[in-house]
Structure formats: structure tokens, C-alpha cells
Amino acid sequence: MKDSVFVVPQNVRDYLIKEVLPLSSDSVEYYKIKSLIHYCDYTLGNFVSVDEMNKDIFNFCNNTLLVDKEMSRLHATACNYMGVAYNFEGQRDYALKYLREGLESASFADDEYLTIKLCINIADIERQKGDIVKASQFYRKALRVANTCNENTNVFNICTGLAQIYSDLRNFELSDSNFKLAEQQLDDRTVYEKYIFHNSKGVRYYYQDDYKTAIKCFREAYGFSLLIANPVCKTIVEANMGEMFSLLGQIDSAYYFIDKANIYVSSMDPVDDSFRFYINSIYSYLAIKENKLSKAQKYLNQIYDSTVIGPSYIHLHNKRMMEFYEKNNDYKNAFFYQKEVSRYDDSLRNIQLMRNIAETDMRYSQDTTILKQDILIAKAKVMTSKVINWALLVTISLIMVIMITSMSILYLRKNNRESYMRQLEMINGLRMENVRNRMSPHFMFNVLNSLLPSFSNNRELYRPLVTFINMMRDNLVASENLVTSLSCEMQLVDNFVALRRLTYINTPAVNWKIDSDINLSCEIISMMIQIPVENALKYAFVGREDNKDNFIIISITQSEKFIKIKIKDNGIGFNPSAFYSSTKGTGNGLKMLYKTIEIINSKNTDKISFQIGNVADFGDQSSGTLVKIEIPKGCDYYYEKYKSLV
Numbered sequence: 093m094k095d096s097v098f099v100v101p102q103n104v105r106d107y108l109i110k111e112v113l114p115l116s117s118d119s120v121e122y123y124k125i126k127s128l129i130h131y132c133d134y135t136l137g138n139f140v141s142v143d144e145m146n147k148d149i150f151n152f153c154n155n156t157l158l159v160d161k162e163m164s165r166l167h168a169t170a171c172n173y174m175g176v177a178y179n180f181e182g183q184r185d186y187a188l189k190y191l192r193e194g195l196e197s198a199s200f201a202d203d204e205y206l207t208i209k210l211c212i213n214i215a216d217i218e219r220q221k222g223d224i225v226k227a228s229q230f231y232r233k234a235l236r237v238a239n240t241c242n243e244n245t246n247v248f249n250i251c252t253g254l255a256q257i258y259s260d261l262r263n264f265e266l267s268d269s270n271f272k273l274a275e276q277q278l279d280d281r282t283v284y285e286k287y288i289f290h291n292s293k294g295v296r297y298y299y300q301d302d303y304k305t306a307i308k309c310f311r312e313a314y315g316f317s318l319l320i321a322n323p324v325c326k327t328i329v330e331a332n333m334g335e336m337f338s339l340l341g342q343i344d345s346a347y348y349f350i351d352k353a354n355i356y357v358s359s360m361d362p363v364d365d366s367f368r369f370y371i372n373s374i375y376s377y378l379a380i381k382e383n384k385l386s387k388a389q390k391y392l393n394q395i396y397d398s399t400v401i402g403p404s405y406i407h408l409h410n411k412r413m414m415e416f417y418e419k420n421n422d423y424k425n426a427f428f429y430q431k432e433v434s435r436y437d438d439s440l441r442n443i444q445l446m447r448n449i450a451e452t453d454m455r456y457s458q459d460t461t462i463l464k465q466d467i468l469i470a471k472a473k474v475m476t477s478k479v480i481n482w483a484l485l486v487t488i489s490l491i492m493v494i495m496i497t498s499m500s501i502l503y504l505r506k507n508n509r510e511s512y513m514r515q516l517e518m519i520n521g522l523r524m525e526n527v528r529n530r531m532s533p534h535f536m537f538n539v540l541n542s543l544l545p546s547f548s549n550n551r552e553l554y555r556p557l558v559t560f561i562n563m564m565r566d567n568l569v570a571s572e573n574l575v576t577s578l579s580c581e582m583q584l585v586d587n588f589v590a591l592r593r594l595t596y597i598n599t600p601a602v603n604w605k606i607d608s609d610i611n612l613s614c615e616i617i618s619m620m621i622q623i624p625v626e627n628a629l630k631y632a633f634v635g636r637e638d639n640k641d642n643f644i645i646i647s648i649t650q651s652e653k654f655i656k657i658k659i660k661d662n663g664i665g666f667n668p669s670a671f672y673s674s675t676k677g678t679g680n681g682l683k684m685l686y687k688t689i690e691i692i693n694s695k696n697t698d699k700i701s702f703q704i705g706n707v708a709d710f711g712d713q714s715s716g717t718l719v720k721i722e723i724p725k726g727c728d729y730y731y732e733k734y735k736s737l738v
Contacts, residue, residue, distance in 0.1 A: 097132055098284040098320045105132035120162045123149045124169055131173040134180075135322050146170040161201040168197035168206045175213055180324065182364060184217050191217070204241040208234045212249050219257060228257050248277040252289050259296040267296055287316035287325055294332060307336045327356045327367075335374050343378060350374050369409070377412050380419060388416055407433065559591050574688070575729050578648070579612040584622050585646075592629060600633065600642035600661070607649050614655060616723055617688055617700075621646065623681035624659045624704070624719040632663025632717055650725075653698065659719040665706045666717040698724035 096104050108129050116122045130146050149170045156163060171194025178187035191214045198206035215230035231253045238247055255270035271293055278289060294309030310333045317326040334350030337343075350371060357367045372391040379388035392413060414429035576584075585602065593599040602625065606612075625644060633642050647658045685702065693699040701722040710718050 096282075097128070097135055098282070098322060098325075101132040101135040101321050105129055105136070108132070119152070120166050123152050124166055127166070127170045127173055131177070134173075134177045146174055161203075164197040164201035165203050165206065168194040168201060168203065168210065170194075171197065172206065172210055172213065175210075175217075179213075179217055179220075180322075182366070184221055187217055188214060204237050204243050205245070208237050208243060208246045208250075211237070212246060212253060215253055219253070219260065224257055224260060228254070231257065248274050248281055248285065248289075252285075252292060255296070256292050259292070259299055262299060264296065264300055271296070283316050283319045284325075287313050287320060287329075289313075290316065291329055291332070294336075298332075298336065303336050303339050307333060307340075310336060323356050327353045331367075331370055331374070338374055338377055338381070341381070343381060346374070346378055350378070373409055373412060376416070380412065380415055383419065385416065385419055388412075392416060559587060559594070562587055573618050575615045576618045577613050578610070578616055581616060581618070581621050582612075584619075585625050588622060588626060589629075596637070598638050598640065598642070599629065600644050602644045602646065605645060605647040610648055610650060610655070614725075615727075615729065616655075616657075617685065617692070617729075619681065620685060620702075620721065621657065621659065623685055627681065628659070628661045628663065628717060631667070632661045634664060636664070654722045654724055657719075657721040657723070659721075660707065660716060662714065662716040665708075665715055666704060692727070692729055696724065696728055698727070700724065700727065 108125055113122070113125050113129070116125055127146055127149050130149075149166065153163060153167045153170070171190045175187045175191035175194065178184070178190065191210055195207065195210045195214070198210055211230045211234035215227045215234070218224075218230065219227035231250055234246065235250045235254075238244065238250065251270045251274035255267045255274065258264070258267035258270065271289075274289060278286065281289070290309050290313035294306045294313060297303070297306035297309060310329055314326070314329045314333065317329050320326070330349045330353035334346050334348075334353060337346035337349065354371050354375075357363065357371050360367070372394055376388045376391035379385070379391065392409075410429050410432045414426050414433060417423070417426035417429065582604065589599065589602050625646070628644050632644075633639070636642070642662065644659065644661045647660075649656045682704075689700045689702050701720070703720045705718060707714055707716045707718045710720070712718070
């Protein structure tokens with residue numbers, strides 16, 4: 093988003109407000125996003141005053157008692173945007189104030205990226221003010237932090253800034269070497285950074301009086317400036333190209349670009365005097381070249397605020413005044429401005445010499461500091477080698493502890509696996525005991541199968557016998573498998589009820605209510621439905637067997653995570669002691685289900701739920717018994733791994 097602010101600020105602003113801001117519940121992150129939104133507003137010109145930018149963010153920072161690294165990072169981010177905005181407004185002192193405050197906050201937050209960005213922005217403004225030494229110091233501080241933490245993102249901007257400094261000092265050799273370093277990363281940079289690079293390179297060739305090469309660089313910068321939303325960038329390049337063409341004597345091309353730049357400068361409210369001075373200076377030069385001296389005088393005689401105009405622009409103005417008076421044959425005034433031009437040239441040469449010396453001294457002092465740091469680092473390495481020996485000893489001890497712990501864990505896992513196998517065997521035993529206690533299955537199944545052909549001529553006996561044999565076979569299969577499909581379990585229940593109805597005419601109807609989206613091939617524990625139904629038929633209707641209103645309803649639904657089964661009757665209600673005191677059964681069926689569920693739940697995060705009780709216990713006012721079962725989707729029954737043991 094930050095990379096796109098200069099190109100499509102409205103799109104960035106809309107995306108942040110609609111998509112990002114609603115997702116941020118944390119206050120610090122919320123205001124970080126607000127800070128970027130404010131910056132988008134500024135680039136779009138939506139703010140009446142830059143003073144209102146980030147006002148809510150600074151209030152939040154000032155009113156928060158706890159100052160931590162995140163809060164400092166937020167304050168540094170807001171200060172950085174404020175500094176850039178004030179610099180665009182031409183208020184460099186305010187810009188430096190905020191940037192220096194932000195640098196302190198970034199240092200407190202240990203945020204290398206923000207520290208580098210703030211150093212670069214401070215250096216840019218110091219260079220614009222003409223303090224080359226301070227600018228160089230901050231660029232090199234940014235480079236030192238980047239090298240220390242391997243933060244290569246901003247090396248391009250640092251090298252471009254240093255290239256501008258050496259260009260100002262007319263040290264073109266060092267300027268070119270830094271431009272080449274920056275150019276290695278040029279393809280991966282943002283549109284705004286590419287614009288800055290080419291425009292700065294054009295200024296470098298302008299200082300060397302190589303106007304044709306300068307125009308090539310400015311053309312590159314102009315192409316990128318057209319992609320940037322802020323019109324200031326385009327206007328700067330248009331003015332630069334207008335001056336280059338005027339110096340090359342290409343008057344028409346010069347007018348074309350300077351007129352385009354003047355459209356934006358004239359629309360500024362208030363008009364920036366430094367911009368207006370530069371534009372009118374070029375207009376006056378073109379008028380002098382065309383020998384339109386009255387027109388040139390109109391531009392040269394305009395009044396400006398000299399405090400906002402740089403000395404290089406004043407020097408350019410004096411040159412044009414000198415040429416103007418020469419054309420008018422006013423040699424007295426021409427000589428006056430010639431002396432002013434010479435004085436500035438001498439002063440500039442002296443200033444450049446002093447700046448070169450100061451910049452060299454600064455680099456030397458930094459190199460000396462780094463040398464001292466290297467000595468301290470060497471001493472630290474000696475101490476580190478001693479620490480390493482102790483660390484090796486501690487590491488070996490830790491490895492031995494880890495090995496012993498790992499062996500203990502493996503031993504415990506082996507024991508747990510053996511315990512699990514024993515539990516499976518116990519489940520199998522309960523299942524087989526349950527079937528044996530009910531009907532001695534294998535013996536009876538084999539006998540009945542051998543007798544079945546003799547009943548083939550008696551359809552009244554043959555059909556019930558076939559149903560009985562099928563039910564026994566299903567019971568045998570169910571008792572020997574841990575799980576079965578829902579459809580097989582339903583078939584088992586239906587066969588059991590059909591067989592019971594042959595001997596008990598008033599056996600209650602069993603009604604199925606199954607959602608259409610239920611997958612009948614899903615797995616459940618064998619006999620999980622059949623055992624509750626069988627118990628209901630045995631115990632629920634004692635004393636009221638002939639009541640035709642008796643019923644059993646089985647409903648199967650599903651939620652996002654569970655398959656839900658409810659088995660409800662309208663009998664006498666749930667009496668746990670009936671299972672153990674009745675002569676009709678042993679109660680092993682429910683014991684087997686509870687034990688099976690307990691073991692399977694021990695191996696799964698989502699648990700199977702099995703509840704049985706009176707209907708009234710579940711909030712219903714009617715009588716009867718209700719069994720509620722919830723089975724997690726994707727429940728791991730572990731039977732594939734161990735079914736050969738069961």
C-alpha cells in the first residue's frame with residue numbers, strides 16, 4: 093500500500109477504509125492504518141492544512157499512559173508522514189522537527205526500517221537547505237544501520253541521496269559511482285523512486301553543463317512523473333526540461349514545457365514563491381533570447397519573498413539581469429550584475445571547497461569510530477570463545493537429557509499402545525459375551541441354517557425363520573466389528589423389529605426421520621442404535637404392551653461438526669435398575685457401548701456423546717425415554733490399524 097500511495101492514492105485510501113480498517117481491532121494497528129489514510133488524503137489534496145494531519149493519532153499517543161515499542165513505532169510512523177508532508181509544503185523546519193521526534197521513537201522501538209527511512213528523509217531536507225555535511229551524516233547513518241541489520245530495502249535511496257550530495261559538491265566521479273550502485277536495484281523500485289533517480293541524475297549533468305544528457309535523464313523522469321498522482325513531480329520535471337531546452341537554444345520546446353509547468357504553478361493557492369521565481373526566470377531568459385526586452389523586464393522586475401529562494405536561483409537571476417542590461421546597452425547596471433555573478437561564483441567555489449573538506453573530515457571521523465568499534469569487537473570475540481566452550485558443555489548435557497527424555501517417551505508410548513490393544517480385546521470380549529448371553533449365536537445360526545430347507549414348503553414358518561437367521565447373521569457381523577455403516581445399522585434394527593413383531597403383534601412401530609443430506613455410508617459404532625432400540629422394546633412398555641399408541645422414533649440430523657441421533661419412546665420412562673434386576677437381559681449391551689465410547693474418546697479431540705434419560709430430563713413435558721448421541725464428523729475409530737487384533 094505504501095508503494096502505491098503516490099501512483100493511485102484514491103485506490104489505496106478506499107482499500108484501507110473498506111477492507112483493512114474494519115479488520116483491525118487493536119488500537120495501535122488501527123491508528124497505523126489511519127496514519128497511512130491521512131497521508132493518502134494529503135497526496136490527494138483533501139486536507140485544508142497539513143497541521144490537521146495525524147491529529148487524532150498524536151492525541152492517542154499523548155493520552156496513552158503505557159509507552160511500549162508498538163506505541164513508539166506508531167508515533168515514529170506518524171512523524172515520518174508529517175515530516176514528508178511539511179517538506180512538500182516547503183516548511184522544512186517543521187518537517188525536521190517531526191522527523192527528529194520520529195527518529196527518537198524509532199530508536200526506542202528498535203525499528204531499523206523506520207530508523208533508516210527517517211534518516212534518509214532528514215538527509216534529503218538538510219541537503220535542500222544546503223547543509224551538505226549534516227545531510228551526508230544522516231545518509232551514512234542510514235547506510236550503517238542498513239548494513240548492520242542486512243536491511244537492503246532502502247540502500248537504493250541512500251545511494252541516490254549520496255549521489256546528489258556529490259553532485260552538489262561537483263564531485264562527479266563519486267556521484268557517478270553512487271548512481272551506479274543505485275542503478276543495480278532500479279528495476280525493482282517504485283515509480284516514485286524511479287522518478288527521483290532519473291531527475292537527480294539529470295540535475296547532475298546540468299551541473300556539468302552536459303545539457304543533452306541531462307534532457308535524456310529528465311525525459312525518463314517525466315515518463316514516471318506522469319504515473320504519479322501528485323502534480324508537483326510532473327511540474328518539477330517540466331520546469332527542468334524547459335530550462336534545458338532554453339540553454340540549448342530550442343525556444344519552441346522550451347516554451348512548450350515551461351508553459352505546462354506554469355499551468356500548475358499559477359493554480360497554486362497560495363503560489364509557491366520559489367516555484368514562481370524559477371518559472372519567471374526562464375520566461376525572462378527566453379524573452380531576452382527573442383530580443384523582447386520589455387517582456388523580459390516584466391518578469392525580471394517582479395517582487396518575491398527572497399527568504400524562500402535558494403542562492404543558486406538568485407545567481408541564475410543575476411545572470412539574466414546582466415544579459416538583459418547588456419542588450420539594453422546599459423553597461424553600468426550590466427557591470428553591477430556581472431560583479432554579483434563573479435562574487436557568487438567565487439563564493440560558490442569557496443563553499444564547495446569547504447564542503448568537500450568538511451565532508452571528507454566527517455567520513456574520516458566515522459571511519460575512525462568504526463575502527464574503534466572493530467577493536468572492541470575483536471576483544472568481544474576473545475570473550476565469546478570462552479563463552480562458546482561453556483555453551484558446548486551445556487549443549488552436550490542438554491542433548492543427553494533430551495535423549496533420555498525421548499527414550500522415556502518411547503517407552504511410555506509402547507506401554508500405551510499395549511494398553512490400547514488390551515482395551516480393544518476387552519471390547520471384543522464384551523461384544524461376544526453380549527451375543528452369547530442372548531442367543532449362543534454360532535451354534536444356533538448353524539443349526540437353523542441346516543433346518544431351513546425342511547421348512548421351504550411351509551411359507552408361514554419359512555419366512556419368519558429366514559428373517560430370524562438374517563437377524564442373527566447381522567448380529568454376528570456387528571458383534572465382531574468395531575464400526576459399521578449407518579445403512580447396515582438401520583437394516584439390523586429393522587430386521588430385529590420385524591422379527592419381534594412376528595411373536596409380539598403389538599410391537600411398537602419404529603419410525604425413522606432422516607435428513608436428506610445424511611450420508612448413509614458414514615461410520616458409527618456397531619449396535620449403537622440397535623442396543624437402545626432393543627432395550628426400549630424390552631423395558632419401556634412394561635405393563636402397557638397392548639397400547640396401540642406406543643412408538644419409537646429415531647431421528648438423524650447433522651450440524652457442521654456432528655451427526656446427531658435421537659432415539660425416543662413414549663414408554664414408562666428410564667429406570668437404570670431395570671437393566672440389572674430384569675430377567676430379560678444382562679445390561680451388557682449398554683456396558684459395551686459405554687466402554688467402547690470411552691476408549692474411542694480417549695484418542696480423539698472431538699468426543700462422542702452418549703446420553704440416556706427420561707424425556708423430561710431434556711426439557712420435554714411428555715413421558716418416555718430419550719437417548720441422545722452425537723458423533724463427530726471424521727471421528728478416528730483406530731480400527732483399521734488394530735482390526736486384525738479384534
